[in-house]
Amino acid sequence: MATEALGHGGDENESGIRQANGNGDASVPGNGKHPALPVLEDMIRIQSVNPYFDESGEGERAMADYVERRCRAAGLAVTRQNVFPGRDNLIVELRVGKPDKTLLLEAHMDTVTLGGMPDALMPTYRDGRLYGRGACDTKGSLAGMLYAMERAARNPEAVGGDLVLCASVDEEHAYKGLLAFLELGLPVAGAVVGEPTELGIAVANKGCVRVAATTHGKAAHSSMPAEGDSAIMQMMRVLRFIRERLEPELASRAHPLCGSPTIVVGTIRGGTQINIVPDRCVIEIDRRIIPGERPEIVERELAERLRRELAPEGVKLTVERLLLDWALDTPHDAAIVRAAQAAAAAIGLDDNLRGVTYGCDASKLQELKGIPSIVYGPGSIAQAHTNDEWVPVSDVERAAEFYWRLAQTFGRL
Structure with missing residues (x-):
């Protein structure tokens, strides 16, 4: 080695x-x-x-x-x-x-x-x-x-x-x-x-769009989970949507020199302690863009799509910009x-x-x-x-x- x-x-x-x-x-x-x-x-x-x-x-x-x-x-x-x-x-x-x-x-x-x-x-x-x-x-x-x-x-x-x-x-x-x-x-x-x-x-x-996506739930005692709304469980739906819907869509197109655009969830943080239903969970998303894509448009469309398509599943989501690069x-x-x-x-x-x-x-x-x-x-x-x-x-x-x-x-x- x-x-x-x-x-x-x-x-x-x-x-x-x-x-x-x-x-x-x-x-x-x-x-x-x-x-x-x-x-x-x-x-x-x-x-x-x-x-x-x-x-x-x-x-x-x-x-x-x-x-x-x-x-x-x-x-x-x-x-x-x-x-x-x-x-x-x-x-x-x-x-x-x-x-x-x-x-x-x-x-x-x-x-x-x-x-x-x-x-x-x-x-x-x-x-x-x-x-x-x-x-x-x-x-x-x-x-x-x-x-x-x-x-x-x-x-x-x-x-x-x-x-x-x-x-x-x-x-x-x-x-x-x-x-x-x-x-x-x-x-x-x-x-x-x-x-x-x-x-x-x-x-x-490739360029890059980096955002932090936060799910918002309701805290409750872990012995009474029905009184709360787990932000981590909400985030599971977000992650599933990225893996099952967004990744295949991006892989279906490519630039002749740079390949396909990609999306990666690089970090995840949620909860404060084991006996509290978590009211907040955050992931950081790295979306690599190819020539022809504009970072500000990709950022807007990503945020709008996550909110629109996951709202019917009870996901309450906000998206914050971290970095845009061309x-x-x-x-x-x-x-x-x-x-x-x-x-x-x-x-x-x-x-x-x-x-x-x-x-x-x-x-x-x-x-x-x-x-x-x-x-x-x-x-x-x-x-x-x-x-x-x-x-x-x-x-x-x-x-x-x-x-x-x-x-x-x-x-x-």
């Missing part, structure tokens, strides 16, 4: 990287390692857990400090944009006199909790993989983007337009960092958002898409277009500012947020070269 190997055995080299025991691992880079890998190693060592999820989370301050130091050393212009106390976006710019062809590279600095991941802050190479919290989601992308920006700073004549890197805060919770960045109104002609896409050019992703659907002939395909093909990578099932900052760029955007990065979403999070070493190297080639290509097609 990978998690067992992370927690036991292995030796640290002089740079503090844990390497697997044995006869040597060809995936562990030596002095000739790709420049993006030491950057990723440094980032894994930095705890940047979003404090919304964990009171011990340190947020993005140390990550922002690290990115700022590197970029200033490279001669790049750096601005800190405060979003929350002690949590700043890092905005890095390389201006070459082509503001109408500005390419935005965006990746978030926060991670989910360390959870049960052994040695989560110790970068560990094994079997062609680099393990550590954030390695996949999404410090591997950010390391590659930093490589591209630093290389562009040394070779400004090679890029096709102005470059802006936004290392943002709070993506894992409510994407407040990106929203703050958009308020600056910087001109952007196209954007690439770093997330794990297995080195695929993603032009579509789907991404970038035109396939957009300049950023054509440049991405050209960049990928030029270095021997897959140039086919795809979709992803998760949400990310790209849809906000498109929806709120009309910025054509793609999603691209090393690793698979299947490894994100897990207790053995890892990213293929070769993916990190190739993604870094893709970002650099994209910086050269965008603005020239």
Whole structure:
């Protein structure tokens, strides 16, 4: 098991990287390692857990400090944009006199909790993989983007337009960092958002509607249940309706790149103690939307349908909004898409277009500012947020070269 190997055995080299025991691992880079890998190693060592999820989370301050130091050393212009106390976006710019062809590279600095991941802050190479919290989601992308920006700073004549890197805060919770960045109104002609896409050019992703649905009953002593009205029993009818009616309906339609919309009940809370008929029960619903669906319409229709169709069964229900997020659907002939395909093909990578099932900052760029955007990065979403999070070493190297080639290509097609 990978998690067992992370927690036991292995030796640290002089740079503090844990390497697997044995006869040597060809995936562990030596002095000739790709420049993006030491950057990723440094980032894994930095705890940047979003404090919304964990009171011990340190947020993005140390990550922002690290990115700022590197970029200033490279001669790049750096601005800190405060979003929350002690949590700043890092905005890095390389201006070459082509503001109408500005390419935005965006990746978030926060991670989910360390959870049960052994040695989560110790970068560990094994079997062609680099393990550590954030390695996949999404410090591997950010390391590659930093490589591209630093290389562009040394070779400004090679890029096709102005470059802006936004290392943002709070993506894992409510994407407040990106929203703050958009308020600056910087001109952007196209954007690439770093997330794990297995080195695929993603032009579509699902959006999300999250609501809390509450059933309202009447409390009574448990020895006289007929005097009350159990909110939990009401909620059973809601859950049955979601499973038997809504899930099959959603599964019957699909987007060609993103698949079918889905609905999941993620949490349930009800009752106060065992001898009281519960007067309240709450579930939190995660409804993933596909391109073509509008989140505000989906939210309204979901709430209206639950109330209308379950009222005859005695269900008294209220619905509260938690989060709305848009789907991404970038035109396939957009300049950023054509440049991405050209960049990928030029270095021997897959140039086919795809979709992803998760949400990310790209849809906000498109929806709120009309910025054509793609999603691209090393690793698979299947490894994100897990207790053995890892990213293929070769993916990190190739993604870094893709970002650099994209910086050269965008603005020239």
